[in-house]
Ligand SMILES: Nc1ncnc2c1ncn2[C@@H]1O[C@H](COP(=O)(O)OP(=O)(O)O)[C@@H](O)[C@H]1O
């Protein structure tokens with residue numbers, strides 16, 4: 426199994442890059458795990474308490490479960506990936522059965538901050554977009570898709586997202602094997618990653 430970690434700040438385009446990689450690759454050979462699925466279960470908190478959580482700090486993530494699931498996949502076992510709701514700020518209680526694949530992609534803002542998890546990645550990728558680009562994309566996406574308003578997004582950006590990005594996320598760029606500049610759609614870089622994956626798939630078939 427080839428395990429690829431894709432990190433980068435919110436709105437840099439991680440999910441988009443993953444979807445571009447998945448397009449055209451043989452379906453069923455590549456699987457995806459999102460760090461977002463591993464936000465800690467906060468069912469014991471009220472909605473107001475959950476809204477106040479700093480979701481950009483590493484302690485908000487259940488890294489132990491994420492690491493355990495990745496090891497299980499590597500050992501050929503199927504895992505139950507939790508489903509997360511950005512509207513409820515909590516796990517839904519549902520799970521997605523995720524089967525081991527020849528290539529597993531793990532994507533998330535904080536995945537390179539955790540040393541044990543980092544060690545499981547064969548290839549580490551950091552997607553970079555400037556902070557103004559990321560804020561514009563985040564505003565549009567959170568208002569259109571995650572039930573937020575402009576005040577909520579901007580307050581979160583100033584209070585937690587920006588300082589956490591500077592403290593925890595941006596420094597993990599130094600661990601990356603590949604940095605994808607993504608202020609504009611970068612098909613060349615995505616094609617290079619696809620080529621690496623394809624070579625691995627062909628090699629495994631020999
Ligand atoms: N290179 C790009 N140029 C312009 N918009 C982009 C680009 N990459 C992603 N987007 C858009 O920005 C938003 C956030 O992208 P997404 O892939 O969800 O980022 P992430 O997963 O890193 O938070 C989405 O609406 C997506 O369509």
Ligand SMILES: O=c1ccn([C@@H]2O[C@H](COP(=O)(O)O)[C@@H](O)[C@H]2O)c(=O)[nH]1
Nearest residue numbers: 434435436461480481511514515534586
């Ligand atoms: O309940 C939640 C949990 C997380 N967030 C924000 O999501 C982003 C990470 O997701 P990306 O898809 O990489 O953007 C993070 O910046 C959190 O602030 C949230 O808003 N609500």
